[in-house]
Amino acid sequence: MKFNLKIWRQKNAQSTGKMVDYAIDNIDADMSFLEMMDILNEQLINKGDEPIAYDHDCREGICGMCSMHINGRPHGPMHGTTTCQLYMRNFTDGETIYIEPFRANAFPVIRDLVVDRGAFDRIIQAGGFVSVNTGQVQDANNIPVNKADADLAMDAAACIGCGACVAACKNSSASLFVSAKVSQLALLPQGQIEAKERVLAMVNQMDEEGFGSCTNTGACEAECPKEISISNIARMNREYYKATLL
Amino acid sequence: MAVLDSKIPDGPLETKWSNYKSHVKLVNPANKRKLEIIIVGSGLAGSSAAASLAELGYKVKVFCYQDSPRRAHSIAAQGGINAAKNYKNDGDSVFRLFYDTVKGGDFRSREANVYRLAEVSANIIDQCVAQGVPFAREYGGLLDNRSFGGAQVSRTFYARGQTGQQLLLGAYSALSRQIGLGNVTMYNRHEMIEVVTIDGKARGIIARNLVTGKLERHFGHAVVLATGGYGNVFFLSTNAMGCNVTAAWKAHKKGAFFANPCYTQIHPTCVPVSGDYQSKLTLMSESLRNDGRVWVPKKQGDKRAPKDIPEDERDYYLERKYPSFGNLSPRDISSRAAKEVCDEGRGVGKSGLAVYLDFADAIKRLGKEVVEARYGNLFDMYKHITNENPYEVPMRIYPAVHYTMGGLWVDYNLMTTLPGLYALGECNFSDHGANRLGASALMQGLADGYFVLPYTIGDYLSGEIFTKPIPTDHPAFLESEKAAKDRIEKLLAVKGNKTVDDFHKELGKIMWEYCGMSRNAEGLKKAKQLIKQLRAEFWKNVRVTGGNDEFNVDLEKAGRVADFMELGELMVDDALQRNESCGAHFRVEYQEEGEAKRNDAEYAYVSAWEHTAVDSESILHKEPLVFENVHFATRSYK
Numbered sequence: 001m002k003f004n005l006k007i008w009r010q011k012n013a014q015s016t017g018k019m020v021d022y023a024i025d026n027i028d029a030d031m032s033f034l035e036m037m038d039i040l041n042e043q044l045i046n047k048g049d050e051p052i053a054y055d056h057d058c059r060e061g062i063c064g065m066c067s068m069h070i071n072g073r074p075h076g077p078m079h080g081t082t083t084c085q086l087y088m089r090n091f092t093d094g095e096t097i098y099i100e101p102f103r104a105n106a107f108p109v110i111r112d113l114v115v116d117r118g119a120f121d122r123i124i125q126a127g128g129f130v131s132v133n134t135g136q137v138q139d140a141n142n143i144p145v146n147k148a149d150a151d152l153a154m155d156a157a158a159c160i161g162c163g164a165c166v167a168a169c170k171n172s173s174a175s176l177f178v179s180a181k182v183s184q185l186a187l188l189p190q191g192q193i194e195a196k197e198r199v200l201a202m203v204n205q206m207d208e209e210g211f212g213s214c215t216n217t218g219a220c221e222a223e224c225p226k227e228i229s230i231s232n233i234a235r236m237n238r239e240y241y242k243a244t245l246l
Numbered sequence: 247m248a249v250l251d252s253k254i255p256d257g258p259l260e261t262k263w264s265n266y267k268s269h270v271k272l273v274n275p276a277n278k279r280k281l282e283i284i285i286v287g288s289g290l291a292g293s294s295a296a297a298s299l300a301e302l303g304y305k306v307k308v309f310c311y312q313d314s315p316r317r318a319h320s321i322a323a324q325g326g327i328n329a330a331k332n333y334k335n336d337g338d339s340v341f342r343l344f345y346d347t348v349k350g351g352d353f354r355s356r357e358a359n360v361y362r363l364a365e366v367s368a369n370i371i372d373q374c375v376a377q378g379v380p381f382a383r384e385y386g387g388l389l390d391n392r393s394f395g396g397a398q399v400s401r402t403f404y405a406r407g408q409t410g411q412q413l414l415l416g417a418y419s420a421l422s423r424q425i426g427l428g429n430v431t432m433y434n435r436h437e438m439i440e441v442v443t444i445d446g447k448a449r450g451i452i453a454r455n456l457v458t459g460k461l462e463r464h465f466g467h468a469v470v471l472a473t474g475g476y477g478n479v480f481f482l483s484t485n486a487m488g489c490n491v492t493a494a495w496k497a498h499k500k501g502a503f504f505a506n507p508c509y510t511q512i513h514p515t516c517v518p519v520s521g522d523y524q525s526k527l528t529l530m531s532e533s534l535r536n537d538g539r540v541w542v543p544k545k546q547g548d549k550r551a552p553k554d555i556p557e558d559e560r561d562y563y564l565e566r567k568y569p570s571f572g573n574l575s576p577r578d579i580s581s582r583a584a585k586e587v588c589d590e591g592r593g594v595g596k597s598g599l600a601v602y603l604d605f606a607d608a609i610k611r612l613g614k615e616v617v618e619a620r621y622g623n624l625f626d627m628y629k630h631i632t633n634e635n636p637y638e639v640p641m642r643i644y645p646a647v648h649y650t651m652g653g654l655w656v657d658y659n660l661m662t663t664l665p666g667l668y669a670l671g672e673c674n675f676s677d678h679g680a681n682r683l684g685a686s687a688l689m690q691g692l693a694d695g696y697f698v699l700p701y702t703i704g705d706y707l708s709g710e711i712f713t714k715p716i717p718t719d720h721p722a723f724l725e726s727e728k729a730a731k732d733r734i735e736k737l738l739a740v741k742g743n744k745t746v747d748d749f750h751k752e753l754g755k756i757m758w759e760y761c762g763m764s765r766n767a768e769g770l771k772k773a774k775q776l777i778k779q780l781r782a783e784f785w786k787n788v789r790v791t792g793g794n795d796e797f798n799v800d801l802e803k804a805g806r807v808a809d810f811m812e813l814g815e816l817m818v819d820d821a822l823q824r825n826e827s828c829g830a831h832f833r834v835e836y837q838e839e840g841e842a843k844r845n846d847a848e849y850a851y852v853s854a855w856e857h858t859a860v861d862s863e864s865i866l867h868k869e870p871l872v873f874e875n876v877h878f879a880t881r882s883y884k
Binding site for chain 1: 294374406411524696
C-alpha cells in the first residue's frame, strides 16, 4: 500500500508549526499505524532528517500514552480504538492521511505530535483518590459492594486518561475524563466519605486548567477508545449539585 | 563470598518478618521530614513506595520517563494478582503460596523473601480495595477469585482483563494525593542516566529532562530504583516500547551487583510476528489455554488450511507429551515445546513460527455463547490485530519475551550492594527464582512498595539523620553530570550510517537465537563475540539525529540501546556459567529424556555479577540458597 501523509511538524512549544507532506510506499496492510510511522522515521533518519516525535508506549491500547488526530478524529477512524491499535488495513491504498496533535488549549504542543496532558494529573491530584494511608485498612471483604455498582464502577475506571475526549470536544471540555473518576468513586462505598469535597475540588481544578464547558454534544463518548459512557457526566453533575445544594 | 550478606533475620521462617518489624530501627517523625528519598519509576512498585514513604513523612521525589506516572507498564498486566486470603475456603494458606512460588521458581529463589511476599499478599488486597480498586465481585457483594496459571487453589483477584491497570491507578491515586499535599515532587518526562555516589553511598541521580534535554542533579539520602525489567534487550517483547535497563545498568556500573541476568520468562501465548516491521508483541491471556487445544500438523511444511488437515494428521503435542497437564503445562515448558515443533519445520502461518490454539472442540462442547462469554474480549483483540476470526479459524500463537526474573541483587532489606540504593519490583531479582508464576508480578511490585520498603528503609535512614542534604555542586555530582554529558556527546558525534533501531534489531536477533528459549555453550560463546562486534560497530557507525538540547526521541533510544548491548553480554556470561537447566533457563546439554535437568548440588545459588569495566570480564559472586522449609523436588508435568 502507499499513502500521502500530511503531518504536523513543530520544533518546540515556542515555535510555530506547519503541515509537511511525506509520501510512503510498500506498506503492508497488517502493519500497525505506529509501525508505519516507525518506518517513516527510519527513512527520515537515513536521509539525515529528524524523526517525527509522537507519544506511544505500551502499543496495546492500555497505557493511554498515544494520542494524535488522524483524519480529523482523535485516535483515527476506528471506533473504540487507540492510535496504537490501528492497522493500515483500516485505511485505503493511495489515501491521503492527515496527522495532527490533539488540539486543546489545555494540552499545549511540546513537539510535533506530542502534547502536554499534565492538566489531567493535576485534576487527579486535586481529589481523584480515597484518602487512605498504607496499612490503616480493614479486611477487604468487610466492604461488600453490590455487583451491579461494582461493574458500573469498573466501566468508569477503564478510562486510560488519553485525552481523546478533550480533543474530540468542540469546547475542549474534560468532563468525560473527570466524570469517569468521580463516578468510579461515587459508586463505591469507599468513596462516600469524601464524595462532596472530591467532586468540588476536581471540577474546580478542571476549570482552573482552562478546559471548556460540557454542552452535551456526545463527541467525547463517540471518540473514547475505551467507550466510557456519557452517563458518567450526568452522574458527576448530580454529585456536584448534591455537594453544592445539599 | 563475604561480600554478599543477604541479611536474612534469624528465627523460624514464620516469624522472621514480624520479628524484624518489631526490632528494626525507626526514624522519628521530626527527622523523617529532613530525609529525602529519590524514587525512579512510577509503576506498581515505585508509585506504591512513593505514596507510602510520603505518608510516613519523608520528602520524596519521583521520576518517570512517560508523560504521567499512570502510564508505567504495570498497566498492561491482564490476568490478576495472587493473595493468600483463602476466601474460597479451598485450603490456601501463606505456606502454600510460599511453597508454590518457590517450586514454580524451580528452587532458585530465597526462602525468607518469598515467605514474606506470601505473608503480606493479603494486606495488598485490603489496601487496594480501600483505595477503590474495582475488583470483580460475586452477587453477594464479596470479592471473586479465580484459579490462574494451573494453581490448585483459587487465589487470584482480578478486575476484568485489566487488573494491572486498576492496581496501578490505585497506586497512582495514592501517589497523586501525596503530590497534591506537597509531600512528593513528581518529575514526568525525566530519565535517570547516572547514579551519584559519595563516600561509597548512593546520594543522588543525574536525570535528563526529556523535553528540554537539560541535565539535572538531584540529591537523596537514599535512591530507590523501581524501573522494571529488561525484556526489551530482545528488541521484540511484550514490554512497552520505552521499557529499558538504563537506570539499573547505571547502578550496576556504580557498584550494584546484577543477579541472575539469564533468567528470562518467555510467555507461550502471544500473537506471532507478522513481518520485519514488527515493533512489539502482544500477549494473549494465558487463560485461553483452559479451553483451547494446541496443535501443529504432523507433517513438515504442511501448508494446507487448518480445517483441511484431518484429525489424525494433527499433533496435539502438549497433550501427547504431558498428559496430566496437557494444554495447561507451565509457561516455560509450553514455550519450549512450541519452539521444538517449529524448529522441526511443523510451524504454521506465513512465517512458520507459530502453532495453532484451537477452540473448535470447546465451541462444540460448550457452545459459541459460553466461549464468547469467557474469551470474547480476547477473541476481539486477536481479530483486531490479525484480521482473522478465531471462532472460525484456529488462533496462531508463538512464545514471546515477557518478564525478567533477574535484576539487581538485593538483600532482605531490598538494598543493593551499593549502600543507600534500593531496588523494587521487576527491577530486583529476589522472589521469582528461575521462573515466575502467573499473577505474581503484581503481587511482588505492590508488596515491595507498600509493605516492605517502608519498614526496611528506616533501618538505613536511621543512620542518616545527621547527614545534611548534600549540595548538588559537590564534585561527585559535577563528575557524574560530566560523564553523562560526555556520553551523550559521544553518541551524537558518531554520525554513522545505521539507525539505532538497526542495531537494536540485530542485538535482539542474537539474543533470541542464542540466549532465548534454549541455549547451549557453543551458541552462547558465539553470541558473546557477535555482541562485542556489534557494540564496537555501534560506537563507530550509529546515526543519532538532532541535538542534546531538545526533545530528542532518537537520542533517548540510542542511550538505552547502548546499555542493552552491555547487558546482553552479561546475560550470555550468566547463561554460560550456569551448567544446568532450571526454570526459564534451558541448556540443551542438560536434559534427561527431553526434560530440563537441574543440578542442585552445584548450582543452588544466586549468581551476582560485579562490574569491572566495559570490555573486561565481570566477576561472579555466589549467594548459596539454603532451603530449610521445603525440599528440592523435580517439577514433573507428565
